[in-house]
Amino acid sequence: MKGDTVKAADKQYLAPIYNRFDAVLDHGKGATCYDMDGKEYIDFTAGIGVNSLGFCDDGWVKAVTEQLSKLQHTSNLYYTQPDTQVGQILCQRSGMEKVFFANSGAEANEGAIKVARKYGVDRYEGRRNKIITLVNSFHGRTITTLTATGQEGFHKNFGPFPQGFDYAIAGDMEDLKNKADDATVAVMAEMIQGEGGVVPLQESYVKELASFCKERDILLIVDEVQTGIGRTGKLFSYEYFGIQPDIVTLAKGLGGGLPIGAVLLGGKVADTLHYSDHGSTFGGNPVACAGAVEILKRIDEAFLDEVRQKGIYITDRVRKMPCVTGVTGRGLMLGVSLKEGLTSGQIVKEALEAGLMLLTAKAKVRMLPPLTISDEEINKGLDILEKVLSAHNQ
Ligand SMILES: *Cc1c(COP(=O)(O)O)cnc(C)c1O
Numbered sequence: 001m002k003g004d005t006v007k008a009a010d011k012q013y014l015a016p017i018y019n020r021f022d023a024v025l026d027h028g029k030g031a032t033c034y035d036m037d038g039k040e041y042i043d044f045t046a047g048i049g050v051n052s053l054g055f056c057d058d059g060w061v062k063a064v065t066e067q068l069s070k071l072q073h074t075s076n077l078y079y080t081q082p083d084t085q086v087g088q089i090l091c092q093r094s095g096m097e098k099v100f101f102a103n104s105g106a107e108a109n110e111g112a113i114k115v116a117r118k119y120g121v122d123r124y125e126g127r128r129n130k131i132i133t134l135v136n137s138f139h140g141r142t143i144t145t146l147t148a149t150g151q152e153g154f155h156k157n158f159g160p161f162p163q164g165f166d167y168a169i170a171g172d173m174e175d176l177k178n179k180a181d182d183a184t185v186a187v188m189a190e191m192i193q194g195e196g197g198v199v200p201l202q203e204s205y206v207k208e209l210a211s212f213c214k215e216r217d218i219l220l221i222v223d224e225v226q227t228g229i230g231r232t233g234k235l236f237s238y239e240y241f242g243i244q245p246d247i248v249t250l251a252k253g254l255g256g257g258l259p260i261g262a263v264l265l266g267g268k269v270a271d272t273l274h275y276s277d278h279g280s281t282f283g284g285n286p287v288a289c290a291g292a293v294e295i296l297k298r299i300d301e302a303f304l305d306e307v308r309q310k311g312i313y314i315t316d317r318v319r320k321m322p323c324v325t326g327v328t329g330r331g332l333m334l335g336v337s338l339k340e341g342l343t344s345g346q347i348v349k350e351a352l353e354a355g356l357m358l359l360t361a362k363a364k365v366r367m368l369p370p371l372t373i374s375d376e377e378i379n380k381g382l383d384i385l386e387k388v389l390s391a392h393n394q
Contacts, residue, residue: 003036021352028055031373031381033357042381044369045357049194049226049333052253052295054370060256060294067290074286076279082289089296090264093235095244097270101284102261105225105251106140109188111263111278112221112247113144116186117164118272119219128185131221134170138195139188139223148188151196171205177212186219186247191237194226197362198328198335203241210243219246219269225261226333229253230299230371233308233331240330253371256295258288299371307331307371314367314378321386322393328364332371335364342392350391356384 003024010020024036031043031054046052053060067082074080087099102108113131120128133139137150143161146154150167166184168176170193180187191206193199213220222245227237231253238245246268251261259282265272311331318327318336326337338347344360351358359366369378 001037006036021349021357023352023357030054030057031370031377039355041352041355041357042377042384043357043373044367044381045359046253046368046370047257048359049231049252049368050255050257052229052231052256052371053298054372057256057372059298060291063294064258064287064291067287072285072287073282075281076284080284080286080289082286082293083284086262086284086289086292086296089293090250090262093296094248094264096248096264096266098265100263100265100273100278101289102251102263102280103259103282103285104140104261105223105249106142106145106261107280107283108225108249108251108261108263109139109145109148109223110142111261112188112223112249113148113186114278115247115263115265115269115272116188116219116221118277119269120185122272123217124185128183129164130166130181130183131164131186131188132166132168132176132179132184133188134190134193135167136170136193136196136199137188137190137223138193140225170199171202173205173208173212176209180212180216180218184216184218186221187213188221188223190223190225190227191240192227192232192329192333194333194366195361197364198333198366200328200330206238206241206243210241210245213246221245221247221249223249225249225251226368229295230304230307231331231333231368232329233304233311235299235304237330254292254295255288256291258285258291260285260288260292303371310369310373310375310378314382317382318385321389323389332367332369332373334367335361336367337364347388347392350388351385354384354388356381356388358385 006024026036033041090099133148133150135150139145139148147161147165166179168179222238224236228250246266248264254260315327323339328335344365347365348358348360
């Protein structure tokens with residue numbers, strides 16, 4: 001098998017920080033890809049919510065390669081067009097006022113944390129510096145975003161960790177009110193906890209949280225790294241609740257496969273960071289931004305409506321499958337609960353063998369297909385899943 005030499009080299013030279021699935025992927029188009037030995041897979045992962053338009057979308061490839069052959073990078077000491085275009089579109093479509101760019105979700109969240117702390121210095125002479133996140137959240141793997149991540153398992157081995165974080169039970173407004181004090185500068189939350197198991201926040205909770213933060217001048221940071229850029233059927237998942245966050249972080253789906261992160265700043269914090277307060281060598285890279293412009297142009301209302309329709313269709317079909325006890329999530333961010341005794345890891349492994357790429361999120365099977373996945377690919381993938389699940393139905 002051609003892939004075997006790659007697997008051997010990976011094992012020999014790459015630090016074993018990933019538990020890789022048994023496939024050496026080689027090329028793809030849309031939501032279909034192939035390994036080095038020509039085996040076909042239907043992709044329900046989009047590279048963990050990254051490939052918004054699937055593999056090698058024509059328009060995206062064109063936008064990226066045109067920019068690539070013009071100017072691949074220049075430092076942030078100069079103006080370029082692509083990052084300003086992304087900034088303009090993001091502001092116009094989010095109701096936010098300013099943007100700065102990073103290269104990943106963790107970095108975007110680090111940036112958001114810096115903005116919140118600086119706000120505490122500007123407005124409250126540093127008396128406010130505490131950030132509350134939610135239990136079971138995921139915000140990244142840098143030292144500070146690990147600390148922000150509300151899961152005990154991430155708070156070991158890499159200490160000392162920074163101070164100034166506390167954790168409130170998701171969905172429990174009383175717990176949050178008890179933890180918010182005179183030192184609290186911000187609350188950071190995902191509207192649907194992704195890595196935590198595709199766990200949506202309740203609408204009433206989100207609304208109460210937003211008005212509580214507003215009353216107390218506590219900044220509301222919404223981590224849209226996984227939920228953003230059309231993934232849930234709205235450009236930003238917070239739009240479902242009619243709220244306006246103070247800070248929004250983006251990454252995964254924004255670049256369509258190239259590394260990019262962004263921090264959107266609302267009115268309160270638009271003027272918080274100044275020259276020399278922050279920066280990034282690669283942040284706002286022209287090639288990544290050219291891809292992002294294409295993605296944002298494509299994701300219009302009709303596109304988002306299709307994402308919602310596909311999500312409903314998949315949910316309806318999966319709910320009726322054997323061994324399935326429930327489906328959570330929205331749009332094309334879905335979590336499938338399995339009957340007792342079945343692990344998500346086992347189903348995902350068997351599905352891959354049968355030609356369907358899936359993810360896990362804790363005990364659930366997680367689906368994050370490309371937003372452009374065709375009906376044919378959806379049905380092909382669901383047929384495979386149904387077959388895999390049926391084998392466990394006794
Ligand atoms: C993936 C993810 C991150 C981290 O993004 P990286 O690009 O891996 O650093 C942060 N927050 C959420 C909600 C995520 O899903």
